[in-house]
Amino acid sequence: MILSIDAISKSFGGVQALDGVTFDVSEGTIFGLIGPNGAGKTTTFNMISGMLRPDSGEVRFGGKRLDKLSPDRRAGLSIARTFQHVQLMPGETVIENVMAGAHLRGRSGMMGAVLRLPRQRREELAIRQLATEALTLVGLAKLASREAGELAYGQQRLIELARALAMQPKLLLLDEPAAGLNDAETEALGVLIRRIRETGVTILLVEHAMTLVMGVSDRIAVLDFGRKIAEGSPDEIRRDQDVIAAYLGVPDDDDA
Structure with a gap:
């Protein structure tokens, strides 16, 4: 089990x-x-x-x-979850919202992000790829660059689902x-x-x-x-x- x-x-x-x-x-x-x-x-x-x-x-x-x-x-x-009520960053793009999920499993740490170390850059590319794959699965890949808050409610629920899926x-x-x-x-x-x-x-x-x-x-x-x-x-x-x-x-x- x-x-x-x-x-x-x-x-x-x-x-x-x-x-x-x-x-x-x-x-x-x-x-x-x-x-x-x-x-x-x-x-x-x-x-x-x-x-x-x-x-x-x-x-x-x-x-x-x-x-x-x-x-x-x-x-x-x-383990990943979604919630009863949509919890997004409405001013950020669709793909940035989804990448936030994958970042929870990132390993570079704050210093790597600040200094833009090679490991952090590689990790960022990998996270973007995971987010793109998740958006493709839920059917929102073409809307990746749109602001999340501009989309219809049903699409926002799919963004939240994609964010959970990006955590693999x-x-x-x-x-x-x-x-x-x-x-x-x-x-x-x-x-x-x-x-x-x-x-x-x-x-x-x-x-x-x-x-x-x-x-x-x-x-x-x-x-x-x-x-x-x-x-x-x-x-x-x-x-x-x-x-x-x-x-x-x-x-x-x-x-x-």
């Missing part, structure tokens, strides 16, 4: 956000994580990416325990990537997510758009009030009576 979540729990004051959640993500798959508002999906993502630490339980990536590592150390382990992740955490997209854009996103998986990237997907989740996921876990209530294939999840009662068919907004 590339990712193992083992009985993680987290409380905020008197609120139990997660209560003994366990699931495994196999390498090279797309794993969906769904549930009603406040179910604990984003909290789970924050545990994996290092923004939060569990009160109990373990998070393992490639067999290595993550829950004691800082977010930058996790980035070095080839083994595990990609997608936090509601279809938020704010129309039906056509959501359908195109599903095609892109499958294409990313074909490059060898494992994907953990949190999403409210059920058509997208059911269409791309190999396996799905369902959270409700911080507990896992079901796990299985998309067909199994569709038929699960607990899931139907708790979630499916009920419209939701952003996760708490």
Whole structure:
């Protein structure tokens, strides 16, 4: 397993956000994580990416325990994520925004950047190449020199995805990537997510758009009030009576 979540729990004051959640993500798959508002999906993502630490339980990536590592150390382990709300540098160009992701894994350091040492120049060229490849994958290569803030919302979400891909992740955490997209854009996103998986990237997907989740996921876990209530294939999840009662068919907004 590339990712193992083992009985993680987290409380905020008197609120139990997660209560003994366990699931495994196999390498090279797309794993969906769904549930009603406040179910604990984003909290789970924050545990994996290092923004939060569990009160109990373990998070393992490639067999290595993550829950004691800082977010930058996790980035070095080839984990990247996107967020529910677009977080770009609107005054910078598209490619500069994407290169910012790859820079997180750079090795030249500040002094190399200031002095423009040969190693830093080589690294900068390599990072630009990674950014170009990521933009090509998401279909934005022709817009590389445009200011990010000038582009449509759907294109800005793709910039954020390209930035995560420029980090060359083994595990990609997608936090509601279809938020704010129309039906056509959501359908195109599903095609892109499958294409990313074909490059060898494992994907953990949190999403409210059920058509997208059911269409791309190999396996799905369902959270409700911080507990896992079901796990299985998309067909199994569709038929699960607990899931139907708790979630499916009920419209939701952003996760708490």
